[in-house]
Amino acid sequence: MSNYSGQCLCGAVRYDIRGPISDMHACHCGQCRRQSGHFVVGGNAARADFSLTESRGLKWYRSSEWARRGFCAECGSALFWDDGGDNIGINAGSLDQPTGLALESHIFVDDKADYYDIADSLPKYAGPDRPLEAE
Ligand SMILES: [Zn+2]
Numbered sequence: 001m002s003n004y005s006g007q008c009l010c011g012a013v014r015y016d017i018r019g020p021i022s023d024m025h026a027c028h029c030g031q032c033r034r035q036s037g038h039f040v041v042g043g044n045a046a047r048a049d050f051s052l053t054e055s056r057g058l059k060w061y062r063s064s065e066w067a068r069r070g071f072c073a074e075c076g077s078a079l080f081w082d083d084g085g086d087n088i089g090i091n092a093g094s095l096d097q098p099t100g101l102a103l104e105s106h107i108f109v110d111d112k113a114d115y116y117d118i119a120d121s122l123p124k125y126a127g128p129d130r131p132l133e134a135e
Pocket residue numbers: 008009010011012013057072073074075076077
């Protein structure tokens with residue numbers, strides 16, 4: 001039994017997560033914005049809990065010296081953030097509904113675009129809330 005499942009828009013990438021997703025954050029950095037078209041909401045799953053059930057569309061883009069971003073080469077969906085550590089970042093929009101998850105914080109708000117405001121009262125961090133979330 002999986003706790004969560006998800007996929008890209010076209011289905012050429014599908015995954016299961018057999019464990020919790022923690023630290024649901026909205027990342028307002030310029031890399032997330034350009035890759036997704038807006039800010040990205042994501043959370044962390046333990047790498048050991050994560051498995052790909054369809055990977056024919058999966059490509060990885062090395063977006064920085066310490067992280068790569070997984071996306072679907074068929075449909076363009078932005079899916080994963082991976083720094084090689086114990087967790088893998090899951091873009092929440094790719095999860096099957098209902099998730100039962102809730103946004104917990106905003107990160108990289110100093111890098112936020114000028115065309116929207118953050119309207120909630122969740123914690124906001126100028127940069128990463130944890131060193132490993134650096135982009
Ligand atoms: Zn796809």
